[in-house]
Every structure is written in C-alpha cells, then in structure tokens.
Amino acid sequence: MSGGGDGGDRRPTSCLALSGGVGGAKLALGLARHLAPGELAIAANVGDDFEHLGLTICPDIDTLVYTLSGLANPETGWGRAGDTATFMHALAGLGGETWFHLGDGDLAMHVARSHRLRSGESLSRITADICERLGIEARILPASDDALRTIVETEDGPLALQHYFVREKCAPKVKGFRYDGSRTAQVKKEILGALSEPSLQAVIICPSNPYISIDPMLAMPALRQALKDCAAPVVAVSPIVGGAALKGPTAKMMHELGAAVSADSVARHYRDLIDGFVLDPADAALEKAVRGLGMEVLITPSVMTSLGDKIRLARETFAFAVALSRSN
Amino acid sequence: MSGGGDGGDRRPTSCLALSGGVGGAKLALGLARHLAPGELAIAANVGDDFEHLGLTICPDIDTLVYTLSGLANPETGWGRAGDTATFMHALAGLGGETWFHLGDGDLAMHVARSHRLRSGESLSRITADICERLGIEARILPASDDALRTIVETEDGPLALQHYFVREKCAPKVKGFRYDGSRTAQVKKEILGALSEPSLQAVIICPSNPYISIDPMLAMPALRQALKDCAAPVVAVSPIVGGAALKGPTAKMMHELGAAVSADSVARHYRDLIDGFVLDPADAALEKAVRGLGMEVLITPSVMTSLGDKIRLARETFAFAVALSRSN
Numbered sequence: 124m125s126g127g128g129d130g131g132d133r134r135p136t137s138c139l140a141l142s143g144g145v146g147g148a149k150l151a152l153g154l155a156r157h158l159a160p161g162e163l164a165i166a167a168n169v170g171d172d173f174e175h176l177g178l179t180i181c182p183d184i185d186t187l188v189y190t191l192s193g194l195a196n197p198e199t200g201w202g203r204a205g206d207t208a209t210f211m212h213a214l215a216g217l218g219g220e221t222w223f224h225l226g227d228g229d230l231a232m233h234v235a236r237s238h239r240l241r242s243g244e245s246l247s248r249i250t251a252d253i254c255e256r257l258g259i260e261a262r263i264l265p266a267s268d269d270a271l272r273t274i275v276e277t278e279d280g281p282l283a284l285q286h287y288f289v290r291e292k293c294a295p296k297v298k299g300f301r302y303d304g305s306r307t308a309q310v311k312k313e314i315l316g317a318l319s320e321p322s323l324q325a326v327i328i329c330p331s332n333p334y335i336s337i338d339p340m341l342a343m344p345a346l347r348q349a350l351k352d353c354a355a356p357v358v359a360v361s362p363i364v365g366g367a368a369l370k371g372p373t374a375k376m377m378h379e380l381g382a383a384v385s386a387d388s389v390a391r392h393y394r395d396l397i398d399g400f401v402l403d404p405a406d407a408a409l410e411k412a413v414r415g416l417g418m419e420v421l422i423t424p425s426v427m428t429s430l431g432d433k434i435r436l437a438r439e440t441f442a443f444a445v446a447l448s449r450s451n
Numbered sequence: 452m453s454g455g456g457d458g459g460d461r462r463p464t465s466c467l468a469l470s471g472g473v474g475g476a477k478l479a480l481g482l483a484r485h486l487a488p489g490e491l492a493i494a495a496n497v498g499d500d501f502e503h504l505g506l507t508i509c510p511d512i513d514t515l516v517y518t519l520s521g522l523a524n525p526e527t528g529w530g531r532a533g534d535t536a537t538f539m540h541a542l543a544g545l546g547g548e549t550w551f552h553l554g555d556g557d558l559a560m561h562v563a564r565s566h567r568l569r570s571g572e573s574l575s576r577i578t579a580d581i582c583e584r585l586g587i588e589a590r591i592l593p594a595s596d597d598a599l600r601t602i603v604e605t606e607d608g609p610l611a612l613q614h615y616f617v618r619e620k621c622a623p624k625v626k627g628f629r630y631d632g633s634r635t636a637q638v639k640k641e642i643l644g645a646l647s648e649p650s651l652q653a654v655i656i657c658p659s660n661p662y663i664s665i666d667p668m669l670a671m672p673a674l675r676q677a678l679k680d681c682a683a684p685v686v687a688v689s690p691i692v693g694g695a696a697l698k699g700p701t702a703k704m705m706h707e708l709g710a711a712v713s714a715d716s717v718a719r720h721y722r723d724l725i726d727g728f729v730l731d732p733a734d735a736a737l738e739k740a741v742r743g744l745g746m747e748v749l750i751t752p753s754v755m756t757s758l759g760d761k762i763r764l765a766r767e768t769f770a771f772a773v774a775l776s777r778s779n
Binding site for chain 2: 176177178203206207209210211212213214216217218219226227228229230231232234235237238241252253256257
C-alpha cells in the first residue's frame, strides 16, 4: 500500500477532535464535512482495542473509519453496512468463541491489520493507509501506537473493556477504571504536533463516554499536559442529554460511580481541561451550574440523527470554540 | 473444545489412506462410507499448507474435513457449500492480497486454527477436535505436526506450492520438487501406529497428484520405511485416466518432468512401495505394463462422479488390497 498520512503536503490542522466510537464518530463525521479536507485530525481512543481469536480488534478506530468512509452500518453505528455473518455461523459450528460479533466484511479489516501489525508496521501507519485507500481525508490518529488498555474494575473483579462491554453486556457493577500502559505509552506524535500547530483553532472532545472513550487518552500524561498547554480553546459536547446517555453505558457507569447522571457531571469531569461545554436545550437549566465551573456554555440541539444534525452541531461547536479565548 | 482423536476406545484401524485434496478426498469419502465408523485413518498431506495474511491455511486437510463432513462445495470440491465472499470484496477494498480466495465460512477454520496453533496446540490436536465437532468418524491425521513444505522448482525459480498452484495458475514450467523439512519433520505417530496395527488390512494411496500430494509425505524417511515394513498390502489408485489427469496439474507436471502422461507412469513412480494398482478400463491396455512392474492390477471404473461411484471404488479397491499378500 502506498503512503498517506505523513502530512508532507497536507492542509494545516484547524481542528483536533478526541473521539471514541459510535457517539463520537457522529460528530467527527459532521466536522469532517464542515471543515475543508485535511483540516480535521481525530485522536482515536485505543483503550478498548483487544486481541480476539488472534486478531487485533480496534473498535473505535474502525467505527471512525467506517463512519467517515460511508461504509458504516446505519442501524448499529458500528460494523459495515450490508455485512454478512457467514463467518460467525461457521465459527459457531467449529465451537469457536462467538460472544464478539465479527461481520464477514469487517473481518477483512481485522485480518489485514493484524497481519501488518505482526509484520512490524505501526497501528497509525496502517490506519493512515486504510484511510487513504477508503478516501478519508480527515486524519484518524490512534492515540498511541503502544498498548493502552482500559480495565473496568467491577464488583466481579477487573474486566478488559470488551469483556465488560460485550461479553458481560455491562452487567457487573462498576467500581472504577484502570488504563494499563498509560504511563508508558507514547502519545502519537502527530497528535502532539497538531496541538502545537499555530493553525489549530479548536480542540473538540466529542460526545463519547468520558470513562472508557476519552479518559484512556487523557490518562497519558503527555496528552493531558499538551491539552492544557494548547493555545486553542478546548470544548466538550455532552454525551448525557436530559439525564440519560445518548448511547451505551455512560449513565449506568456514572450512577455506579456515585456521580449525578447529568450533563454538568460531565462538565465537572473535564473542568481542568476545557474552556467551553455544549449542552442540549433539554439541559438548559444546567447552564448556570456549568458556568459556575468556570467555562463558557453553548446551548444547541446535540442529539444527532441525520447527517444534517451532525454537520450543524459540528459547525456550531467549532464556531463556539473558535470564539473563545484561552487563558492558560 | 473437548477431546477426540486420542483413540482410547476407538475401533481398530482396518485401512489407512494417504490423500491430498479434492481427488483423494473423493475416495476417502467412499472409504469412510464403506468401512465401519472408526476403521479408517487418513494421512493428510501438509506439504501445501502455507501462511497467508497471517493465517495458517491447510488446503488438503480442509478439503478432507469439508468432504467428509458433508460441508464441501460440490461445484469446486474445495471450500464450503453456500459460502459467501464478503470478506474478499472488503479485503480488495482495503488493498489486501486477493489471489487466494478465502470464503467467509472457510475463514472460520483458518482463524480458529491459526489462533489455536499460536496458542501452542498441535495441528493434529486441532484437526481431531474439528473432526469430532463436525461428526467425522474417520481420523484425519496430518502427515506431520512439523513444517513440511512443497517447493516447486520451476523455470522461473522456486515457488511455494500455493504460489505456483493458485497465484501463478500452474503456468511456470516445472523442473522438479523439493520438500522442505521432510528430513526433520516427525511423522504423526498415529500414522506409524496405524501402519503397525495387526488389524490393518490395507493401505490405499488415493488418486492424488503423486508429486505434490503424496510425495511430500513419502519424503519423510520414517513414513516411507513404515510403508515398506507394513504387513498390510499397499495399493494405489491412478490419478491419470486415459492419459489425462482427473483433476489439477498432474498431467502437465508429468509432461514437463519428461514422464509419459499415462497411468503406468504413476505405477512406476510408486513401484518400490505398492503391491497393487487400480486402473480404469480406459487404460486396460496398460495392464501388462503395470504387471511387469511386479504388482497386481485391478481394472475398474475409477472416475468418481456420484457418491455411489466413490463407495463402489472404495469397496473394490479395499477388497482388492485385502486379497493381496505381501512379501517383504
């Protein structure tokens, strides 16, 4: 496969998004459509990557790749549209592990990537090649090429993220999180590079689960520090709207961790990093509480259903961030 | 996965077949149907096993497994019936190698096996588990658990078997063969065990390509010697009928190696090992020449189309062998 992603002749980065999977990828798609080609870089969570059946699976990177290339399954938000399930049926017939669904077309990603990783290529090199191959102009940057793994501390003991999330269907009560490797993993240098580019106008934390999609990245001290030092404003979009999670187990986790299941809890979670926070009108009553945390607030519909919703929220969030000034 | 294949309470072996892929598997299926469950052991060629996309592919074992379990694609003789090709289409979209077709269901075999091999399990243990899982009562025994690889010496240089066979479509002119690892690979001990069982009544070399399906096994000195020492008669069924190969490149290879493309050339190839040879009526004129090699001859239709053909040829070949006596 040929080049891509070395940034030699690319447009300067104007926006860096931090994203997990399905929820975050919606806003990332909006940003990719709103900004000029090449202006968007996306730091992708790798904390839920795992080894399964001898394959390296990178759920959040894949969701971003499929979403931004138009290949995503619109029903689920993950996996490929129109995928078949012959592999899973055959695997069940051979007595293999079937708790994690792998579509036939999706498997091509896992098999090709695992093979290249074993041959010594980096995750970011492979991801850049795939993005180029699929016509994605935004740069999807794995937060690190090194192992960084989210462990969910539960009442049933520690569980790797996908075991908690998929195999155990988020049932065990959560006591906390651990991000194995976060002290030694090197932040992908293009992410640190984007954060120090003079062209950078905004950093946007997508409406992803704070604990399992964003915190694994923030657990790397160099990335947290670079976000603090960055000249561009940092804003976050709430993944909690009207006291419920838009997607996945965020609300259940907040509840089990003793946090109020409310958008302002998310703002509080990020308070030392962000300059602005995006609230849905359903949470307009929280505006004062969020401002009280020392940040600006944008109130705008943040439930994204159509592509139009995604682009509008991206445009407004980006403009909101650009209008802020940083006082670090 | 649970046990299987340890032979603790199985029926004594009455027949050992040596088989490659599609052609050999037809007779192996006939033998499996003709003999009582458990009486048949099959030494399966591993010389065309190879690593592809990080997966270990064992074409001959898989063809035997699919054929004997009723899962085989009746159109091709290899792969699974009703398989889909979503993986290959997606792989092409990612710029992956597509010269070797891997059906979606077939992939389950390769992924599950590769994972188990990497975890330290042996090929024979995995094969035995899969056979048990798929209800195969014959024992499919990989000729060796160690690496044994057929290299085709061609005018374009040496080629791994599948590269010659599939990628190059057998086009390069063949100068000879090399069986890498044959001097050090250990013959699967259950094969040597079957050859010394007092219950053994016949050894049948299936109508497979002598050079790339049978010789890789015979290149292991311990197997060749065990066949010579075996008390039971050894017979071979010609893969050449009426001067043409029933399947694959056998005739082309014979021609390029300077052998007459004729059933008696195959008999001559095996002359120091076999006691009897099965000729199709189309080759009845060769009977005398074959007898002149010092072996008995059975003339019976050996082109297998229906299941009935396979069972009849298996029954006749087995009876032919049993009626012979060995004078070693």
